[in-house]
Amino acid sequence: xxxxxxxxxxxxxxxxxxxxxxxxxxxxxxxxxxxxxxxxxxxxxxxxxxxxxxxxxxxxxxxxxxxxxxxxxxxxxxxxxxxxxxxxxxxxxxxxxxxxxxxxxxxxxxxxxxxxxxxxxxxxxxxxxxxxxxxxxxxxxxxxxxxxxxxxxxxxxxxxxxxxxxxxxxxxxxxxxxxxxxxxxxxxxxxxxxxxxxxxxxxxxxxxxxxxxxxxxxxxxxxxxxxxxxxxxxxxxxxxxxxxxxxxxxxxxxxxxxxxxxxxxxxxxxxxxxxxxxxxxxxxxxxxxxxxxxxxxxxxxxxxxxxxxxxxxxxxxxxxxxxxxxxxxxxxxxxxxxxxxxxxxxxxxxxxxxxxxxxxxxxxxxxxxxxxxxxxxxxxxxxxxxxxxxxxxxxxxxxxxxxxxxxxxxxxxxxxxxxxxxxxxxxxxxxxxxxxxxxxxxxxxxxxxxxxxxxxxxxxxxxxx
Amino acid sequence: xxxxxxxxxxxxxxxxxxxxxxxxxxxxxxxxxxxxxxxxxxxxxxxxxxxxxxxxxxxxxxxxxxxxxxxxxxxxxxxxxxxxxxxxxxxxxxxxxxxxxxxxxxxxxxxxxxxxxxxxxxxxxxxxxxxxxxxxxxxxxxxxxxxxxxxxxxxxxxxxxxxxxxxxxxxxxxxxxxxxxxxxxxxxxxxxxxxxxxxxxxxxxxxxxxxxxxxxxxxxxxxxxxxxxxxxxxxxxxxxxxxxxxxxxxxxxxxxxxxxxxxxxxxxxxxxxxxxxxxxxxxxxxxxxxxxxxxxxxxxxxxxxxxxxxxxxxxxxxxxxxxxxxxxxxxxxxxxxxxxxxxxxxxxxxxxxxxxxxxxxxxxxxxxxxxxxx
Numbered sequence: 095x096x097x098x099x100x101x102x103x104x105x106x107x108x109x110x111x112x113x114x115x116x117x118x119x120x121x122x123x124x125x126x127x128x129x130x131x132x133x134x135x136x137x138x139x140x141x142x143x144x145x146x147x148x149x150x151x152x153x154x155x156x157x158x159x160x161x162x163x164x165x166x167x168x169x170x171x172x173x174x175x176x177x178x179x180x181x182x183x184x185x186x187x188x189x190x191x192x193x194x195x196x197x198x199x200x201x202x203x204x205x206x207x208x209x210x211x212x213x214x215x216x217x218x219x220x221x222x223x224x225x226x227x228x229x230x231x232x233x234x235x236x237x238x239x240x241x242x243x244x245x246x247x248x249x250x251x252x253x254x255x256x257x258x259x260x261x262x263x264x265x266x267x268x269x270x271x272x273x274x275x276x277x278x279x280x281x282x283x284x285x286x287x288x289x290x291x292x293x294x295x296x297x298x299x300x301x302x303x304x305x306x307x308x309x310x311x312x313x314x315x316x317x318x319x320x321x322x323x324x325x326x327x328x329x330x331x332x333x334x335x336x337x338x339x340x341x342x343x344x345x346x347x348x349x350x351x352x353x354x355x356x357x358x359x360x361x362x363x364x365x366x367x368x369x370x371x372x373x374x375x376x377x378x379x380x381x382x383x384x385x386x387x388x389x390x391x392x393x394x395x396x397x398x399x400x401x402x403x404x405x406x407x408x409x410x411x412x413x414x415x416x417x418x419x420x421x422x423x424x425x426x427x428x429x430x431x432x433x434x435x436x437x438x439x440x441x442x443x444x445x446x447x448x449x450x451x452x453x454x455x456x457x458x459x460x461x462x463x464x465x466x467x468x469x470x471x472x473x474x475x476x477x478x479x480x481x482x483x484x485x486x487x488x489x490x491x492x493x494x495x496x497x498x499x500x501x502x503x504x505x506x507x508x509x510x511x512x513x514x515x516x517x518x519x520x521x522x523x524x525x526x527x528x529x530x531x532x533x534x535x536x537x538x539x540x541x542x543x544x545x546x547x548x549x550x551x552x553x554x555x556x557x558x559x
Numbered sequence: 560x561x562x563x564x565x566x567x568x569x570x571x572x573x574x575x576x577x578x579x580x581x582x583x584x585x586x587x588x589x590x591x592x593x594x595x596x597x598x599x600x601x602x603x604x605x606x607x608x609x610x611x612x613x614x615x616x617x618x619x620x621x622x623x624x625x626x627x628x629x630x631x632x633x634x635x636x637x638x639x640x641x642x643x644x645x646x647x648x649x650x651x652x653x654x655x656x657x658x659x660x661x662x663x664x665x666x667x668x669x670x671x672x673x674x675x676x677x678x679x680x681x682x683x684x685x686x687x688x689x690x691x692x693x694x695x696x697x698x699x700x701x702x703x704x705x706x707x708x709x710x711x712x713x714x715x716x717x718x719x720x721x722x723x724x725x726x727x728x729x730x731x732x733x734x735x736x737x738x739x740x741x742x743x744x745x746x747x748x749x750x751x752x753x754x755x756x757x758x759x760x761x762x763x764x765x766x767x768x769x770x771x772x773x774x775x776x777x778x779x780x781x782x783x784x785x786x787x788x789x790x791x792x793x794x795x796x797x798x799x800x801x802x803x804x805x806x807x808x809x810x811x812x813x814x815x816x817x818x819x820x821x822x823x824x825x826x827x828x829x830x831x832x833x834x835x836x837x838x839x840x841x842x843x844x845x846x847x848x849x850x851x852x853x854x855x856x857x858x859x860x861x862x863x864x865x866x867x868x869x870x871x872x873x874x875x876x877x878x879x880x881x882x883x884x885x886x887x888x889x890x891x892x893x894x895x896x897x898x899x900x901x902x903x904x905x906x907x908x909x910x911x912x913x914x915x916x917x918x919x920x921x922x923x924x925x926x927x928x929x930x931x932x933x
Contacts, residue, residue, distance in 0.1 A: 136636075225625060350589070412587045
């Protein structure tokens with residue numbers, strides 16, 4: 095146990111990718127470092143423990159990345175998903191620094207999967223951690239411990255004493271006991287607020303009760319709220335979040351990757367009134383999966399059902415929960431708790447609108463509906479061969495966009511546009527600066543790693559002078 | 560390749576089997592661990608997990624634990640996914656379920672006790688034989704290291720009959736249970752090339768390397784220790800076996816009688832093998848004692864520790880015999896050493912030793928499946 099009464103050079107709030115990048119970098123720069131992680135050791139690492147890869151610029155093939163992925167293409171990809179809600183200078187800096195982030199991870203003995211040529215569309219752009227995000231965190235923590243970074247678990251930072259943008263002290267509860275700590279510099283890496291049901295309720299009303307939180311239950315945004323209340327400049331829209339379609343049977347928190355469902359393009363999706371509400375076959379699933387959380391969140395009761403028949407059963411990744419199956423549409427409606435009449439009618443009118451295309455899941459095929467609202471543009475086949483299957487779907491929140499404004503040195507910016515002298519931020523708490531909307535697979539981890547390293551460097555530099 | 564339907568299972572499914580199925584269903588929806596070893600890519604070929612499939616996957620698993628420490632669903636997560644412990648339990652059931660002759664399956668229950676009793680019985684039996692055959696006073700006397708001195712205590716023919724009978728029976732029993740396991744684990748068509756791949760993967764412990772950096776023992780860090788110690792043990796064991804064969808040849812072809820001089824093929828092979836076996840089993844026992852008990856539960860540790868101890872004792876008594884063969888304790892050590900070997904031989908098909916055969920069979924199915932297009 096570290097002596098918490100000592101004056102640390104750098105105090106890091108949080109224990110995920112951004113936090114550990116910051117802590118390790120600051121320690122390597124010679125600072126004494128304390129990491130305050132809210133979760134117990136077994137659940138350390140925030141949302142990073144559910145991640146799998148990060149997006150890295152590279153000029154040629156590497157051991158784990160194929161071909162090349164250059165700044166302009168990376169930037170174009172980011173512009174497409176954010177629709178301009180980004181900061182070009184910060185974004186380009188992050189993109190360029192993603193090469194160093196890869197080197198940093200290797201210096202922490204992080205293991206990567208060999209590139210899976212042809213099997214994953216991301217093998218060119220994203221480096222995959224062997225075993226996923228928890229294995230990445232394990233490597234970070236082992237490195238940090240070896241370097242002499244102090245880490246306390248089960249300890250929550252409750253508030254920062256901010257005096258004109260300067261952190262005077264940090265209040266925490268250390269394993270249930272309140273303490274006030276002092277550090278020369280503080281790095282906030284405490285994530286978003288999606289797991290704060292009260293806050294989500296304020297913004298979304300009763301609908302929020304039906305949201306599933308895909309990641310850690312410890313991202314409650316107390317630090318974010320605390321900082322914004324003390325004159326820190328906000329970025330991002332508080333009401334916005336990234337959400338995908340999850341199996342409704344998923345646990346409220348921490349269900350991670352396994353609870354997502356990929357059946358949508360090969361099914362029809364209906365709400366609890368058994369009505370369709372969006373084009374299931376608009377585009378390839380990887381390009382559309384992130385809009386379905388929002389679509390379901392807008393349906394009554396925030397629930398939907400993906401309905402398909404025997405012919406589509408094996409077209410998508412296996413689900414963690416078995417599909418609900420029945421011998422007839424009516425029996426399936428009963429099993430799902432839907433109106434048999436309404437489901438029959440929806441399936442019949444859908445089937446009647448399906449044309450005779452040649453079905454091909456590998457292309458945007460010509461299996462489209464005619465005279466149906468909403469249409470199904472691709473992969474539309476009649477639902478007619480029993481057994482019939484259904485998955486109940488809920489919106490699964492990945493992260494929120496609201497954050498604190500930072501500059502290129504990861505310094506937190508105050509409402510008067512002046513940077514704080516000794517408060518830095520990295521990770522989901524500031525990702526909204528660069529990713530104001532949408533999502534690019536693996537980019538959250540890139541932002542966390544890049545800004546984590548910058549914040550660690552800057553905080554150590556500040557503390558040592 | 561996609562399996563379409565799970566065939567109806569003729570026998571009842573155990574709790575271990577159900578847990579293995581639940582585990583694989585979670586893993587198949589996650590797939591983060593696909594580069595650790597052969598288990599996950601093999602799992603991805605399946606959508607539903609029949610009893611044969613699960614027995615196959617369980618025996619493909621080395622228990623390297625890479626997936627456990629990387630798992631976002633590992634305990635205390637409510638899903639409590641623990642692939643190495645789950646597979647170890649099912650693997651153990653597959654040894655039991657295919658034991659031959661069938662009633663001997665119960666020897667896997669309390670396997671540590673069974674091996675300990677076999678050891679006591681083996682030593683007692685050899686002591687009895689020695690006392691029965693050795694001329695009066697020969698047992699406790701100092702023996703010159705001269706040809707035939709061992710056989711003054713136990714006649715060569717008795718040694719050979721007991722050795723060949725016990726080892727021969729065990730080989731037959733292991734062969735039969737492996738064939739039964741092979742048939743029950745969904746094996747397909749295989750070729751000589753598949754056999755070569757499987758033997759190579761078994762001999763190099765290819766999948767105990769976690770993808771190149773080693774496996775976990777009792778925490779998140781990686782190490783090649785287990786793989787290297789297992790190599791020392793397994794190849795040490797084979798060298799000891801080679802030493803026995805060399806001795807047999809010297810005896811019957813060259814007409815030279817044991818004990819042999821230090822600079823002879825049987826003694827050199829046996830010494831090298833004994834040192835390897837001693838190092839390997841000692842190291843593995845150490846790792847076993849300091850293991851993470853959530854990944855390697857106590858319920859299954861008894862059989863591991865018993866076999867490792869028996870092998871360690873066989874190596875230690877063999878090397879000790881070499882050191883003291885000219886003294887008056889030679890008789891006692893010879894009896895203890897031969898008794899240990901006897902216990903090892905007769906329990907071979909009812910100890911953790913069968914894992915080598917079952918794993919090779921699983922690697923054979925893996926090599927064949929890996930070779931199939933799609």
